[in-house]
Amino acid sequence: MKYQYTPEDDLYFRQCLSELLAHPAIEQLKEIPQHKGGTTYAHCVSVAGTAYRLARRLGWKIDIRALVNGAMLHDYYLYDTRTMPWSDYRHSLVHPKLAVENAEKHFDLDARERNIILSHMWPIPGTPLPRSREAWLICVADKLCAFRELYLKKR
Numbered sequence: 001m002k003y004q005y006t007p008e009d010d011l012y013f014r015q016c017l018s019e020l021l022a023h024p025a026i027e028q029l030k031e032i033p034q035h036k037g038g039t040t041y042a043h044c045v046s047v048a049g050t051a052y053r054l055a056r057r058l059g060w061k062i063d064i065r066a067l068v069n070g071a072m073l074h075d076y077y078l079y080d081t082r083t084m085p086w087s088d089y090r091h092s093l094v095h096p097k098l099a100v101e102n103a104e105k106h107f108d109l110d111a112r113e114r115n116i117i118l119s120h121m122w123p124i125p126g127t128p129l130p131r132s133r134e135a136w137l138i139c140v141a142d143k144l145c146a147f148r149e150l151y152l153k154k155r
């Protein structure tokens with residue numbers, strides 16, 4: 001059965017997001033460029049909103065806090081890809097693991113949140129399968145947002 005989202009759920013989503021955005025460790029994402037002139041901070045906020053709207057649309061009951069934590073930390077790799085000697089493929093494979101490593105210096109992640117981050121590049125070979133509704137939502141929302149940022153945004 002589909003879950004009917006309530007205004008309280010929307011409020012809780014916004015609360016979880018603002019709590020995390022007020023965390024000093026999240027500030028750093030504003031300095032990391034991503035996708036043609038944007039920042040990782042803006043990308044992660046878009047992923048959170050898109051994933052939450054998808055959950056609403058699908059009527060999937062989810063853990064809203066885990067979804068928001070996963071969205072804001074899925075790209076917590078903290079380097080500018082343009083300054084790294086790595087290929088795009090190597091970045092795709094490595095950055096989710098670095099994101100978990102970096103995030104765990106500031107946040108206590110549970111197994112589900114760790115899987116959300118580690119699996120967001122699925123189906124790239126070598127990437128673990130998303131194991132929760134929250135992980136599937138972030139995996140899809142990340143691709144939608146990246147496509148929008150790369151190909152549809154005016155600058």
Ligand SMILES: [Fe+2]
Nearest residue numbers: 074075095120
């Ligand atoms: Fe990523």
Ligand SMILES: [Fe+2]
Nearest residue numbers: 043074075142
């Ligand atoms: Fe991403």
